[in-house]
Amino acid sequence: MTVSRVVNNSRLVSASTRERVERAMESVGYIPNSIARSLVQKRTGVLALLVSDITHTWFTQLGHEVEGAAAAAGYLLVFGNTDENELTEREYAEKLSSLHVDGVLLAPASRESRETIELLQRRGIPVVLIDREVEGVELDIARGESYTPAIELTDHLIAHGHTRLGIVAGPDHVWTAQERVRGFKAALRRRGLPVPRRFVRHAQLTRSGGAEEARKLLASEDPPSAILAGNSYLAAGIVDVARERGLRIPEDLALVTFDDSEGPSEWAFYSCYEQPARAIGAAALRFLLDRLAGDRSGARRAVLRGDVRLRSSCGCLGAAPPQDHRQ
Template identity: 40%
Template sequence: MVTIYDIAAQAGVSAMTVSRVINNTGKISDKTRAKVQRVMDELNYVPNHMARSLVLQQSKLLFLLITDITNPFYTTLARGAEDAAKKSGYRLLFGNSDESSQKEKDYIDTILSTRADGVLIAPASDSSLPHLESLRRHNVPFVLLDREVPGMGSDVVLGDTKEGARKLVDHLISLGHRRIALINGLPTISSARLRLEGFREALKLGDLAYDEQYVLESAFEPKSDLSDIESWLDSMDPAPTAIVAGNNVLAVEVIRTLHARGLRVPDDLSVVGFDDLGPYSEIDPFLTVIAQQAYQFGYLGMQMLIERIEERGAAAQPWRRVVLPAELVVRRSVAKLPE
C-alpha cells in the first residue's frame, strides 16, 4: 500500500507537505502542489478517507436513505441530491429501506459506524422516530424528505401533497365523476395522511359524501400479490367511476389489475395518481398525475443538509420547512362522463 511517506520520498518533500496537499490545507506553492499531485497519480495513491476524517473531524461523506429506489420519484430525487453533494465537494452513499423500519434501523447503524457527516432521509413511517433520535444523540445532522415524523423537529422538504389530492379530485369532479375511490399509503406515513385529508376535503367541497368502502390503505411499494386490490374492486357497490392512486407505484398496480380483468383505462374506469412514471413517460403520455418536483426535493434537501453540517458549532438556527408546489398534468387516463 502506498503511503504519504512513499510520496514524500519520491517528490522530495516532507510528509507534512504531502498531507497538506491531500487535505488542501496550509500554504503550498502551486509548483510544489503540482509535483506532489503528479507523484500521487504515478503511484495510484488513494487517500485514506477514514484517517482523514479523524484528523479533520469531517468525512465529506453523506448518506441518502430513501424508501424505494425503483420508484421514479426517488430515482430523480437521488439525482438532485447527488448533484448538490458533488457541487459542494461531498461524496454520497445510497440506501433503500423498502418502507421497512428494521431495514432503516440497520442503515442508521451503518451510517453511525461510517462517521458520515449527515443524512438525507425519507422516513419509512412514524416508527422512524427512535432512529432519528439516535442520529441526534450522535450529533449527526439530518434533513427529512417527503415525510415528517411526529415528535421530531428538523429541517424538512415536502410537497404540497394535500393540495395535490384536492386538485386530482377536483379534476375528476369537473369531468362528471361522482363515485371516486382512493387507494392510498398506510396511515403511519404523514404524506398518506395528508393525501387522505385532501381527498376528503375535495369531496366535501364538491358536495359528495365520503364513503369508507371507497378507500383502501396499502403499502407504497410494488406488490407481487394484487389480491387486496382485486378484493377491494369486488367489494365496492356501486363500483367507482374513477380511482385516485396515492403514488405512481399504486397507480401502476391498479392499472395492472384492471388490465388483467379485461378492463380499459379510461374507457371502463378512470385512474389518476401522484408522481410521474419516470423520464420516459413522455414517449406515450397517458396517466393524469400530480407531478411533484422530485429533483428539487433532493437538491434543496442536500443544500439544507450541507448548510447544517457547515454551521455546526455556530448558534443553532430555527428548523426550516420547505413546501414545494405540485402541478396537475392532465393526460388521457380520465374519461369525461355525460352530464
C-alpha cells in the same frame, strides 16, 4: 510530515519542497488514507440518502439530482434503501452513524422514524427530511404537497360527474399516504358525497400492491367509478386490474394519480399531480449543506409546488384505454 501539508495544500510549503514531495508520491504510488484522515478530522466527506424504495423512479430521480449537487460540493453521496421498513431504516442509521457520515437525507418510513432521527441527532449528525413529515419532529424538510393536490384531483373527478369515488393510497404509516387520504375525504365531504370506508384502501407502494387493493375495490356490488391512486405504481396496478375485468379507462373507470416525474412513457397516459422530485432533492441538499457549513438557525421548510397534468386517464383527453398493453 510536510507531506500532509502538500496533500491538503496548505500554503506554508515552498514550491521546491512541494514538487519534491509530489514526485515522491508519484513514484511510490502514495494515496492518502481517508480513513485515518476521517479519524482525526471527524469528518468523512460522505453524505447519505436513505429512501424507502430505490427501485422507485421518483426517488432515483431525486437521488440523481442530489448526487450531482453533492459531488459539486465535494461530497460523496451514498444511497441506502429502507424498504419502507423502520427496522431496516434504524439499522442503516446505526451503520451510517458508526461510519460517521457527515449528514443524512432521509425519506422517513413512518412515524417510528422519529427514533431513527433521534439516534442520528444524538450523534450530532445533521438530518434533513425528504418528502414526508414526521409528527413531533421539527427538522429541515423539503417536500411536495399532498393534502391540497388530493383535494384538487378529487374535485376534478367530481367535476367529471363521478359520485362514487375510491382511493388506493400507500400504507397507513406513510405520511404522504395519510395526507392524500385526508385530502380525498375532505373533498368528498365538502361536496356532500359519501365516503364509504371500504372505498378507502391502503396498499404497498408497488404495482402488485395497487392491483390487490383495486381488486377489493372493484369486487364490491356497487364499485367506484373513479379512483384516486397514491402514486403511479399503484395506478399501474389499478390499470392491470381494470384490464383484467374488461373495464375501459376512463369510460368505465376514471383514474388520477400522484408522483409522476419523468417516468416511463406509459405514465404519460395518467392524469396526475406531478411532484418535482429534482427540485425537492436540490432543496433538501441545500439545507443539509447549510447545516454542515455551521448554520444553527431553526428548522426550515421547503414545500415545493408541483403541477396538475390532465391527460387521458380521467377523460380529459378523450377515451383512451391502455388495455392494448396486454402481456
